[in-house]
Amino acid sequence: MTQARKIPFGKPWITEAERNAVLGVLAGDVLTHGPQAHEFEKEFAAALGNGHALTLSNGTAALHLAYWQLDIGAGDEVIVPAQTHVATVHAVEMVGARPVFVDCDRATGNMTPDAIEAAITPQTRAIGLVHFVGIPCDMPAIMTVASKRGLKVVEDCALALGTRWDGTHAGLFGDAGTFSFYPVKHITTGDGGMLVTRHEDLAKKISKARAFGIDRTFAERTVPGVYDVLSLGINYRLSDINSAIGREQLKRLDTILERRARNFSALKKGLAGLEHVAVLDVTAAGQTSSHYCLTAVFDGPLADKRTEIIRRLNAAGVGTSVYYPHPIPRLQYYREKYGADLARFPNAARISDQSIALPVGPHLEVDDMNYIANELTTIVRDLTCSKKN
Template sequence: IVPAQTHTATVHAVELVGATPIFVDCDLQTGNMNCERIEAAITINTKAIGLVHFLGVPCDMDQIFHIADQHQLKIIEDCALAVGARYKSKHVGLFGDVGCFSFYPVKHITTGEGGMFVTRHSDVGEQISKLRAFGVDRSHSERNVPGKYDVVALGLNSRMSEMQAAMGCQQLNKIDQILELRTNNFMELKARLSDINGISILDADHPNKVNAHYCLSVLLHDDLKDYRDKIIAGLKEAGVGTSIYYPHPVPRLTYYKNKYGYQKESYSNAATISDCSIALPVGPHVISSDIDYISESFKKVIGKIV
């Protein structure tokens, strides 16, 4: 079971191991999978729940754990946009059987490419260590005889270089500062946009959740939703960079639509986020004067439309 609203990589991982992705719609308030729909999607063939902490907002882990326990399912956490996010003071990625993080250039911390895999199961960790290095049964440091090894699985070359790791470790030392800046920027920009009619902000206003604030996603409502492209163009003209997370629900992408079909009514919330949202930057590079400019530019562009 996977969210309909996510990056395609989440679902590719399911396809690449020969499993079948079962898509579940999301909540409009957070973008995370709707727990009631997770339960409804479970069959006797279901093996795991592959959840995504969308844009850094933690999922409702208590509910998901309850569902997984009832049906004896594994939990895989996609934390690509959620470094630093917490649920009941516990870091996301540490709840499920495995957690996956991305260190792509636009993430909270970067190693240029690559990521991190965490698990509480030692046998799974050992298997992943082999699969990331061609299926070789031991690393260089573990070989009693130099050059002597065996291949025990069909693995890939997914190893991170020492230079990439060093870059990541240095940023990891600054992660608290990075997260604080993101949180401050998010809250300030959210406050500046609060007087605009016809919009809402994807967020988790819940005492159990600490948002990692990957970006600030504005959801357009009412008449504004028909002018998303014009608003983006107006912001671009003003020098304000934007993005969309994500431009299509995964089941609407050509590969998945051709293979499994697509019914908009089954993923109406995911489609709404794809078609009616605009993501604004809140990263540590953004300073207070930028927040002023972004919010004022947003209001000016909307003012010209309405």
């Protein structure tokens, strides 16, 4: 019998560098509105290769500010994926707009340009897309649709740090891109987020809106405590403590992405040829995934065995997750409010009900991938044989 291991799904990679960076901030006089946040923004934009970056308290705050400052609101429709984290759609609700749900592609989990175009109505004002588990949407084609129809585009890149299409980073195609730094994401700040945009005017609006609409920062005030308020705003700032952690994490981003790609490739290879198991991945040249996790979708005799597979993997020490537990229209709040025909989202339901997310993070080695592949292969073959008998 194989010796059970302890392989967590996700684990923050924290070193002495992060600890020392936090102590450095605590030894100073500025804990927020300070230089760490500003430097983190500049370094993050440089890592992506373009655009303006703005630190925010979390990824949901970034989404909310994007729609709010793009003037999306009551009476507007925003096309969103049925298959995503609820934050993607909550942000649309928070500005008073109506989400219009679209099913995802079977092979990638992403909305397709054709499905988006078919959902457009005279009330459509924006497209809120998600690069599902770091697999890039077809951004050139989607931007063509958006440009033709005069629509704003918000890219939810919560799992897509490192995702690119022909060299352009996710988040830099649309009007705004949003990132999350929750502990198990590609990099973490403890919690936090970032918004990126190619538009300088939008960056300036969001910079003010994240800090009450106040006209000047502490450093810009000639008289301490004296300022004006130019617009409605909210407190969505990220502290210098969080930003200092993020700066150190960002220094290791290339290594993090290399390890994730290596692990994903090894695990996918280990599952190749396994009957009734499909792996979601990029489908065209020029696409680069961030390899947040490996999503394995079960079909045929395994379609209703997801819970059993998870139980056995967990018993073998393999951490798993589910992305995501339900298509958004099936969640109680959205089901009761909009009553969408759930039969319209078969691919989202298939991924939600029949898939598991397997770990490929930088805390793991290729040997761990081989262990996961061997365990899953044994489980699948056992369940498949049981189904036949």
